[in-house]
Amino acid sequence: MRTIQIATLHDLETAAQTFMNMMGTYKVFAFYGEMGAGKTTFIKQVCRLMGVEENITSPTFSIVNEYIASGGNSIYHFDCYRLKNLEEAYNIGAEEYLYSGNYCFIEWPERMEELLPESAIAVKIEVQAKNHRIISVNIP
Numbered sequence: 001m002r003t004i005q006i007a008t009l010h011d012l013e014t015a016a017q018t019f020m021n022m023m024g025t026y027k028v029f030a031f032y033g034e035m036g037a038g039k040t041t042f043i044k045q046v047c048r049l050m051g052v053e054e055n056i057t058s059p060t061f062s063i064v065n066e067y068i069a070s071g072g073n074s075i076y077h078f079d080c081y082r083l084k085n086l087e088e089a090y091n092i093g094a095e096e097y098l099y100s101g102n103y104c105f106i107e108w109p110e111r112m113e114e115l116l117p118e119s120a121i122a123v124k125i126e127v128q129a130k131n132h133r134i135i136s137v138n139i140p
Helices: 009-023 039-049 086-091 094-098 109-115
Strands: 002-006 028-032 064-068 074-079 103-107 121-127 133-137
Touching: 002 009, 009 039, 009 133, 028 039, 028 109, 039 074, 039 103, 074 094, 086 094, 086 109, 094 109, 103 109
Parallel strands: 028 103, 028 121, 074 103
Antiparallel strands: 002 133, 064 074, 121 133
16 A cells, blocks of 8 residues: 555645556556545645646536546546446446446445456545544555
């Protein structure tokens, strides 16, 4: 387990870069954390550093957004909070995204854990204080 500390919002870019340096060849990342922990904010920063130029928004209503990174590769950003059951995940084609070989960043992965590849990396964001977060990355 590796950890990244974010003491202020000014640390966000450095934290995202540190996370990217840890990613290695892994493609699927499951972000756990309470509502308001900063999952979307952190994923947005990672996507920006990966070269996404378009507006990065939470896929709360669409469940999944696709962004294009520099180099033309797709990044899939999931927000599974609104999924009522596993069948809904199947209906949106979650398996195709998860096994596409593209990066997948998943918020509220608990809602479709059974579909996650075994190689998915768990990322836990814990709130310590107003802007202070601890990010635990379960990379082998």
